[in-house]
Amino acid sequence: AAGVIQSPRHLIKEKRETATLKCYPIPRHDTVYWYQQGPGQDPQFLISFYEKMQSDKGSIPDRFSAQQFSDYHSELNMSSLELGDSALYFCASSLGGGRNEKLFFGSGTQLSVL
Amino acid sequence: DAKTTQPPSMDCAEGRAANLPCNHSTISGNEYVYWYRQIHSQGPQYIIHGLKNNETNEMASLIITEDRKSSTLILPHATLRDTAVYYCIVRVANTGNQFYFGTGTSLTVIP
Numbered sequence: 741a742a743g744v745i746q747s748p749r750h751l752i753k754e755k756r757e758t759a760t761l762k763c764y765p766i767p768r769h770d771t772v773y774w775y776q777q778g779p780g781q782d783p784q785f786l787i788s789f790y791e792k793m794q795s796d797k798g799s800i801p802d803r804f805s806a807q808q809f810s811d812y813h814s815e816l817n818m819s820s821l822e823l824g825d826s827a828l829y830f831c832a833s834s835l836g837g838g839r840n841e842k843l844f845f846g847s848g849t850q851l852s853v854l
Numbered sequence: 855d856a857k858t859t860q861p862p863s864m865d866c867a868e869g870r871a872a873n874l875p876c877n878h879s880t881i882s883g884n885e886y887v888y889w890y891r892q893i894h895s896q897g898p899q900y901i902i903h904g905l906k907n908n909e910t911n912e913m914a915s916l917i918i919t920e921d922r923k924s925s926t927l928i929l930p931h932a933t934l935r936d937t938a939v940y941y942c943i944v945r946v947a948n949t950g951n952q953f954y955f956g957t958g959t960s961l962t963v964i965p
Contacts, residue, residue: 744897773953782941783898783955796952830897832953839886839945840905843953845897 742766744833744846752852753821761816761849765833771795772814773843774806775830783830789814790837821853858942858956865962866936872929874959876942879923886945887918888953889927891938898941898955901927932963 745764753759765772771790775783776799785798789808800806803821808814812833818825828850832843859877866872878887888903902909902916904925909916915928929936939958946952 775955777895782957783892785952785954788952798952828895832897839884840903842888842900842903843898844900847897848895 744831744844746829746831746846746849748849749847750850750852752854754854755821755823757821757853759818759821759851761818761829761831761851763814763816763831763833763846765812765814765831766844769833769835769844770812771834771837771841772808772812773832773834774800774814774816775832777828777830777848778824779827786816788837795837818851823853826851826853858944860940860942860956860959862957863960863962865964866929866932868934868963868965869931872927872932872936872961872963874927874929874940874942874961875924876926877924878942878944881922881944883922887916887922887925888943888945889914889916890941890943890955891936892941892958893935893938901940932961934963934965937961937963 747762773788774786777783786800788796792808806816828848830848832845834841834843889901890898892898904916918925941958
């Protein structure tokens with residue numbers, strides 16, 4: 741079965757550069773979530789989208805923005821990168837954002853900021 | 855929002871049942887309990903979820919107390935591949951139904 745696809749798998753950037761992470765949800769899934777997981781930490785919710793509209797916002801820095809496109813894929817744009825942005829970034833998708841809908845996670849993008 | 859409390863680590867002998875507890879004393883009546891696990895920086899993997907009835911699937915069983923203030927995930931016959939961090943998550947019943955990870959339990963299955 742098709743899973744959540746994230747690209748790239750690894751990304752190396754320098755401080756103050758920009759980065760774009762992409763997420764392709766499971767077909768027919770209309771809800772996308774982004775999470776950040778620093779080294780040795782638990783995943784932290786950043787932002788979510790339902791039907792191309794932002795549905796909720798967590799601890800996402802102002803330097804980051806995200807959107808969901810008409811084909812339901814999502815992109816996380818990160819600007820003015822800092823060393824502390826080095827982390828695993830996970831995308832998840834679900835069918836609807838209801839409380840009884842489980843999330844399916846991608847394999848993540850490992851971002852390293854040098 | 856309902857928060858969860860889990861022991862930071864547990865060991866379990868291979869082949870035995872692993873019982874992972876979770877406290878969620880502030881859970882609301884319409885909030886679901888989810889369990890996920892994460893194996894070595896891979897994407898979190900869904901295990902099971904429930905509202906108030908006990909649930910069972912091919913991976914595990916979920917026992918929720920009658921007052922819903924705690925739950926236990928049971929892996930009936932733990933294998934070495936079950937070594938992972940297990941997260942108990944209560945899906946918050948407000949806008950967006952946010953899905954917050956807590957600190958999780960690091961389960962080590964010992965040969």
